[in-house]
Amino acid sequence: MTTDKAALLRSLHVPGSPLVLPNIWDAASAQAVREAGFPAIATGSAAVAPVLGYADGERTPVAEMLAAVARIARAVDVPVTADIERGYGLKPDELAERLLATGAVGCNLEDSEPRTDELIDAGEQAQFLAEVRAAAGPALVINARIDTYLSGDGTRKAAVDRARRYLEAGADCVYPIGLADEDEIGALVGEVEGPVNVLFKPGVPSLARLAELGVARVSYGHGLHKATQAYTRGLIQAISEGRSPYGDA
Numbered sequence: 001m002t003t004d005k006a007a008l009l010r011s012l013h014v015p016g017s018p019l020v021l022p023n024i025w026d027a028a029s030a031q032a033v034r035e036a037g038f039p040a041i042a043t044g045s046a047a048v049a050p051v052l053g054y055a056d057g058e059r060t061p062v063a064e065m066l067a068a069v070a071r072i073a074r075a076v077d078v079p080v081t082a083d084i085e086r087g088y089g090l091k092p093d094e095l096a097e098r099l100l101a102t103g104a105v106g107c108n109l110e111d112s113e114p115r116t117d118e119l120i121d122a123g124e125q126a127q128f129l130a131e132v133r134a135a136a137g138p139a140l141v142i143n144a145r146i147d148t149y150l151s152g153d154g155t156r157k158a159a160v161d162r163a164r165r166y167l168e169a170g171a172d173c174v175y176p177i178g179l180a181d182e183d184e185i186g187a188l189v190g191e192v193e194g195p196v197n198v199l200f201k202p203g204v205p206s207l208a209r210l211a212e213l214g215v216a217r218v219s220y221g222h223g224l225h226k227a228t229q230a231y232t233r234g235l236i237q238a239i240s241e242g243r244s245p246y247g248d249a
Contacts, residue, residue: 009081023220027074047224049065070101085108092135144166146166159188
């Protein structure tokens, strides 16, 4: 069953017809995404962490993060992929075993240190990804995040070099975070020769345009959770001022 869900998730990464993943933070938000008709569910670490009472950057105890992923996976009938930062210090074999035990069939793994934003050596990260792949086999869809636009020199060459190495190491998709320029997205997709994930945020081309550029996956990071929290604060502020939070009194 797990392998079947992983195969389904992997098949949804189609360049030109991207898998769209409105990242969620708990079982209720996962169910809302499923009810809207999306074929897969993705968590966002920067959204899940504050729900659990922690800051992002691997400050959540790994057992709590994995328990949250398990609750989400139990709540929906579609593949779940989890943002697990850089693995919370687990060795590749233990990481694969414990993640698969939650019911998740995919993961994001980033190539910078979550607490310091320091970029990891590309060879070291490729080896890490290869070991996760070896431990999980086909049961886990690996989305390899590339942080060179944030923590590196910001060049396309650096991102493409890492993308190719990570794909060769066994990643199913690469995720150059911080990429927003339309021309740069198109050029990178053309050079990588593998599925590319783009983070949707203000300034990024529309979903239709990203499809035209050959993107295979679109994520929303913690954007939806951030917007939800801002809305909730507004409701609470209305109550504190003696107003109705529903706007009807």
